[in-house]
Amino acid sequence: MREQVSDHYGRSRRLIDQIADSLKAEGIDPEKLRAADFEPVDEFHFRGRQATLQLLEKLELAPGSNVLDIGSGLGGVARTIAEEASAKVTGIDLTQEFCDAAKTISDWVGLNEQTTFTQGDATKLPFSDSSFDGAVTVHVAMNIPDKLSVYKEAHRVLKPGARFGIYDILQGEGGDVVYPMPWAMDASISYLATPKEMVGFLQDAGFKVLDEDDSTTESFEWLKARISKPKSKSTMPVTTQILFGDIARDMVQNQLLALDERRLLTYRFICTA
Numbered sequence: 001m002r003e004q005v006s007d008h009y010g011r012s013r014r015l016i017d018q019i020a021d022s023l024k025a026e027g028i029d030p031e032k033l034r035a036a037d038f039e040p041v042d043e044f045h046f047r048g049r050q051a052t053l054q055l056l057e058k059l060e061l062a063p064g065s066n067v068l069d070i071g072s073g074l075g076g077v078a079r080t081i082a083e084e085a086s087a088k089v090t091g092i093d094l095t096q097e098f099c100d101a102a103k104t105i106s107d108w109v110g111l112n113e114q115t116t117f118t119q120g121d122a123t124k125l126p127f128s129d130s131s132f133d134g135a136v137t138v139h140v141a142m143n144i145p146d147k148l149s150v151y152k153e154a155h156r157v158l159k160p161g162a163r164f165g166i167y168d169i170l171q172g173e174g175g176d177v178v179y180p181m182p183w184a185m186d187a188s189i190s191y192l193a194t195p196k197e198m199v200g201f202l203q204d205a206g207f208k209v210l211d212e213d214d215s216t217t218e219s220f221e222w223l224k225a226r227i228s229k230p231k232s233k234s235t236m237p238v239t240t241q242i243l244f245g246d247i248a249r250d251m252v253q254n255q256l257l258a259l260d261e262r263r264l265l266t267y268r269f270i271c272t273a
């Protein structure tokens with residue numbers, strides 16, 4: 001299963017080279033960009049950087065905090081937290097190519113000293129007990145059948161009383177999901193939990209759930225506005241299409257339908273260890 005998931009996100013050509021070439025083709029020097037400029041490609045979760053900032057606000061991190069990003073992808077969430085909270089963020093992701101690209105983008109935007117990215121398994125974190133002051137996971141658990149192990153591991157590596165923020169895609173009451181989706185071409189590597197199941201997993205892992213928020217309607221409106229927005233000279237030339245190619249259009253339409261019919265839900269949970 002892990003190999004299937006990694007293969008889904010892997011590319012035939014090095015991803016960071018594709019990103020760099022796309023930028024240079026538009027006359028953009030990647031080393032002159034800010035972290036927020038990469039949002040269209042490195043924060044490709046619903047509601048993008050706005051959702052990350054809302055999650056970050058709930059974590060109540062002190063400056064200099066040591067934070068873990070589980071399933072860090074291209075590092076957008078980690079860089080936002082590092083920059084906005086003056087934190088040091090460690091990202092872990094199953095896909096080595098994502099970790100390599102995340103490191104390079106952090107180098108470009110001057111956040112290489114505040115962010116670290118390592119390849120690894122969310123169900124077996126390579127960190128000591130009570131290592132982190134906070135943790136997040138954003139749009140990751142859809143690919144993980146053993147969610148309880150992920151949350152148990154998160155609880156283990158967090159210091160007592162530290163907060164854990166989850167922003168994920170869940171199974172809604174509207175029926176089965178139509179594929180392809182960004183996290184899966186079909187149901188074989190897609191494992192969606194319901195909100196009730198999520199609360200159960202988190203509590204069984206030892207967390208106290210402080211807050212939960214259903215942002216499905218906002219996610220639908222955000223996605224609808226995003227795809228209808230005309231391109232301009234200031235538009236970032238690199239988007240999620242670089243990850244998925246032409247099939248990205250089908251994925252977007254399927255997401256719109258699923259959110260509108262509540263086949264998919266977007267939920268945020270804030271917990272304390």
